[in-house]
Amino acid sequence: MNDKPVYLDYAATTPLDPRVLEAMMPYLTEKFGNPNSIHTYGREARRAVDEAREKISQLLNCQPSEIVFTSGGTESDNLALRGVVEAYRQKGNHIITTAIEHHAVLHTCKALEEKGFEVTYLPVDEHGLVYPEQVAEAIREKTILVSVMHANNEIGTIEPIEDIVKAVKERRPDILIHTDAVQTVGHIPVDVQKLGVDLLSFSAHKFYGPKGIGGLFVRRGVKLVPQITGGGQERNRRSGTENVASILGAAKALEISIEEMPKEMTRLQKLRDDLIAEVLKRIPDSRLNGHPSQRLPHNANFSFRGIEGETLLLQLDMNGIAASSGSACSSGSLEPSHVLLALGLSYEWAIGSLRLTMGRFTTYEDILKVIELLPSIVEKLRALTGFTV
């Protein structure tokens, strides 16, 4: 990364860990079989897929048969929502979610509304928190599914999923609960039994695995109408030739991430806290978005009044810092983040956001560089637009 900017956009995607690539290499070269073939090459590929599934299920604390591999987090969210509501349509047509979900959930809910489903979009508090009691109160007779993300991709707020599940299941054990855990799996402890959810989405490229591979935990007994049909792979829940090398890469990546998690969480939390403290101290008219403590260890999200986020990003990039204004999936749009608006931020604050997300290869020097450069860049941009603090 010599002449390249310091990378502080780990929430958008992470580099593939060299140890993961090394584990994948045999399956990108001589072990190329299709796991559905019954000959030597096929059986060797099948074994790799089986072992990867076994490993991932152990790490998430579920059964191998409860893991469905997909092409990534977005497909997992789609399979969870579309698959469940199609299977349980006879039972009801109401879905509960939140205003701050990833677009993979929000836009899918919009698509389902066009098919006759009704969706409640719960508001969040100023830190982005959803309250369990609020979810329970939104339950209707026709409610079949609740989908609340484990941690928000923009502001890093960690939702009280365990308590939400309890509050919902206490009233209505039959309602299924999905969580988009794309931002948490591999970053903070995720145990599907402890969380109590029925479905959970994850994506390998968010935890140093390859792009194009993800998975969905589907609790035994939960019905799911497949959204991609064909050869009947993944126990008839998702057809298509298994992406062997990437499935193996996902398992290896998750194993490493969980192994290093205790040490890494502490290290990143320290970097994050120093960064937050210094930025808020050095830059007037700035604020931290998201929960002050109940947030991802590697996420800092700021707003600077009088600043336009995209302009700030380009200035940072030219000064050797790669960051984001929110979700990578929405960049290019000049709309303020739906997440920040849901927190109650005014348009003025919402458009001036900066997300800095750290990771495995972030050093203290990287953070020092931001602390050193950011205040003057913000000052310069404010001067250009005539903004006075």
Next chain:
Amino acid sequence: MNDKPVYLDYAATTPLDPRVLEAMMPYLTEKFGNPNSIHTYGREARRAVDEAREKISQLLNCQPSEIVFTSGGTESDNLALRGVVEAYRQKGNHIITTAIEHHAVLHTCKALEEKGFEVTYLPVDEHGLVYPEQVAEAIREKTILVSVMHANNEIGTIEPIEDIVKAVKERRPDILIHTDAVQTVGHIPVDVQKLGVDLLSFSAHKFYGPKGIGGLFVRRGVKLVPQITGGGQERNRRSGTENVASILGAAKALEISIEEMPKEMTRLQKLRDDLIAEVLKRIPDSRLNGHPSQRLPHNANFSFRGIEGETLLLQLDMNGIAASSGSACSSGSLEPSHVLLALGLSYEWAIGSLRLTMGRFTTYEDILKVIELLPSIVEKLRALTGFTV
């Protein structure tokens, strides 16, 4: 592949070409950005995706905006069928396809029947050919989509898509035509303008690219309801972070395949013809399945009376030959192939099938090995079950 069997199952999957892996490597290491990020890393990834799309569109003779990347052939088929019928449902509910399609099409048609669509499954002749006039005659007022594969994955028969398109469009230019070209792209010339189709599916791991990546050509003006919604990637037709390295790999793989196609087609055709001639000569009560001449240059599909396909495969595998009895996606099932039954084969002939598909790394020695070993293996198995010719 030293101590490994000779691989003759290229139709199931192909090894990743080392030149393709080499092209992918920078994007599996330092160039890891999310194409949706606006910083240096993101722009670098975006450029790679754009260039790959450009290259593939040139090779298939269409516009870059007409290519949608997916996770593979099965997803492409699903997006084509589900996406089109959902978009044109107001217009009609009838689909025409054939009895010998891949399960990605057949099972999707079955799923659509449950949603109120009507499907005509056209029969084929004894060589697996669909007749253009037959397709045209199946048209009803409510017909919105025709889906006929470009070449069959089991028997290698190449369908007269160009003539089918003409026959259909002559009567009803508004009917959309999809072809599953998973077995042809990279193997025989495929030009979407010449074929005249509106949608065409392809999969990279069938032409020496990585698994987990494919695409769908969607002619400009064709409406498609996205089946995976979220961040709005692929011009809102297929959401999810782009699988950068694999997209680039798909483009490189297609480029190489098309470059080497003229020479390679001639070489494989010679191997195939010698193989077919020798097998039919040396093994009594044997037959070639599929069209004698209008077939994929690398496909040979036999039936041996009195033989059970899976038993034969295991014997071949132990003797150093990796082959298939039909589609990899159906192996493990003891049902005879739906394709062979559609040709009119009796159960007895249909269960005794063997598909040998050759490719880039197949040598004449490999074929000689089959010619030498296969007759005695078949003879031994027949003796075991008391079958007499």
